[in-house]
Amino acid sequence: MSVISIGEVLVDRAVLDAHFSCPLDRCRGACCIEGELGAPVDEREARFLDSSVGIVSPKLSEKNLRYLRRHGCTEVYQGSIYTRTVEGQECVFVFHNDGIALCAVEAAWRNGLLDSTKPLSCRLFPIRVRKKFGLDYLVYEQHAMCREARRDGVEKGVRLVDYVGEALKERYGHDWYMSLKQFVDSFT
Numbered sequence: 795m796s797v798i799s800i801g802e803v804l805v806d807r808a809v810l811d812a813h814f815s816c817p818l819d820r821c822r823g824a825c826c827i828e829g830e831l832g833a834p835v836d837e838r839e840a841r842f843l844d845s846s847v848g849i850v851s852p853k854l855s856e857k858n859l860r861y862l863r864r865h866g867c868t869e870v871y872q873g874s875i876y877t878r879t880v881e882g883q884e885c886v887f888v889f890h891n892d893g894i895a896l897c898a899v900e901a902a903w904r905n906g907l908l909d910s911t912k913p914l915s916c917r918l919f920p921i922r923v924r925k926k927f928g929l930d931y932l933v934y935e936q937h938a939m940c941r942e943a944r945r946d947g948v949e950k951g952v953r954l955v956d957y958v959g960e961a962l963k964e965r966y967g968h969d970w971y972m973s974l975k976q977f978v979d980s981f982t
Contacts, residue, residue, distance in 0.1 A: 797931070800974045803966060804926050808934040810978050812954035813947030814920065816940070823895030824939035825919055827884040832869075832877030834915040834922075840868045840875050842910055843887070843899065849907050850898035853889040862886050877913070887912075917961035921954065953978065 796807045835843065844867055851859055861880045867887070868875050878886045887898045903911040915922070920940055924931045934954065936944070947957065955962065955978055963971045 797926075798977065799929075800977060801966075801970050802929055803970065804929050804931040805974065806931070806933045808936070809921060809932050809954060810981070812934050812936075812944070813950075813952055814940070814943050814954040814957045815946040815950050815952040816943040816957075817946050818894060820942045821939060822893060823888070825916075825937070826888045826895040826897060828937075828939055830879065830882045831871060832879045832885045833913045833919075835868060835875050835877060835913045837875065839913045843867045843877065843913070846899055846902065846908055850887060850902045853898035853901055854887070855889065858884075858886050858888065914961055914965060918958050918965070921958055921962075923965075 798805050798807065798810070847862055847867060851862075854862070858880055861878065865878055867878055869878050870876075880886055884895060885897070888895045889898050889901070890896070897912045897916065899908065900912045900916075902908045911917070920935045920937065920943075921932050922935050924933055946952070947954065955974060959971060959975075962974065
């Protein structure tokens with residue numbers, strides 16, 4: 795079985811089998827700087843990000859600030875909203891600390907300057923929410939940049955569903971998450 799159903803959510807088997815634990819000191823925040831599109835966001839998150847620019851701007855480079863002023867913080871691509879990327883690479887909200895790409899929105903939230911943190915899709919990564927038969931379909935995107943995270947997850951015994959557990963609870967609720975964990979536990 796490659797797809798299972800937990801309530802009204804379809805889950806690819808790879809999500810259930812994967813181990814993952816991001817070693818930020820080794821990957822250097824690659825997920826925030828690789829790829830042509832930024833993070834998928836919903837309309838509420840897009841409004842929040844737009845209203846947060848002034849608060850997070852002290853963390854951002856002049857290049858990112860110029861880009862934000864010129865283009866805004868989100869874009870629509872094939873009907874979906876994404877955070878903007880600077881020249882098709884790093885997210886406009888990236889700042890660098892000791893060579894590691896970090897999120898200015900998350901940093902402002904951790905410092906109590908914002909009521910919410912980075913987009914849910916960032917916190918769910920490397921799980922992506924797609925649609926299948928009109929239902930949410932959780933898939934595991936296995937990127938080369940996350941090779942160390944997969945290795946760390948196996949070594950530390952951290953399952954992907956546990957690593958992104960808080961984000962899954964936020965999206966689908968505690969009861970749904972417990973059903974997912976119960977299913978995973980019954981097959982491991």
